Amino acid sequence: MGTILYNSLEALRFISVLISPFVPDTAEKIQKQIGLTEFDTVAEWGRLPVGLTVSRGEPIFPRVDVKKQKQKQPKEAAQPKQKKAKETSRLVSFADFQKLDLRVARILSAEPIEGADRLLKLQVDLGTEKRQMVAGIAEHYKPEALVGKQVIIVANLEPATIRNVESHGMILAGSGDSVVLATLETEMPLGTQVR
Template structure:
């Protein structure tokens, strides 16, 4: 069963979210967590460490190394399991109860390309 559509927001709210394309350079398990992995992501002009609850969702999280994906880059940093996350990976499926897949551009674009 699908979930109901969330409450409407206005364009101004949406324009506050900075979504950019980045290439996942590495994936490491977060020590002391049975869920989190640490991504190192290249956004062209900058790199970020982004934590994702991916352990157990994928048989081999390493399969996403080298892939481009969409990330929120202006989310306030958050400490989880002793590590700092500097953004959020957009994935597709988790909220719908299916194995998540990356939200990706249809073809390679320069790292740091802004979505919207």
């Protein structure tokens, strides 16, 4: 039995020397637990002194409890969702906000876009010009209910083609359980800048 223990400790000494360049902290823990202060060579077997006192230490490589890991996984899966929520509510600098050209516009006409259940094609009047826009509000507003409403739009948004319809701006709306257009309490001149 003594020979088996001696050979096991000598093997650990070899292992600690060989892994020391890669994981020096682990090698040092092994050497402390088997009571070594030197022996940084693997040139010969049997250099471990007889009668060496081995100290009981913490596990160098603790055993992984699979049951605990499985219990942690649902919690870890929920964390990316929280991270996404934080990412979407990033702060915008005042300089970036000033780049937006928010204007008052009146909806002149609204019609469904063929093949798109959620989209409406809108014609809006900015006072100095009329524009066509696409808005994803068809599930919440009937086209005829929109005509004549004053809304707030992002006027300097790059044009985009949505379902083969060119959109020159975006109507602001709040979303949650339902979608509500950003409208004005009182009539304002068309094209008025919103700040």
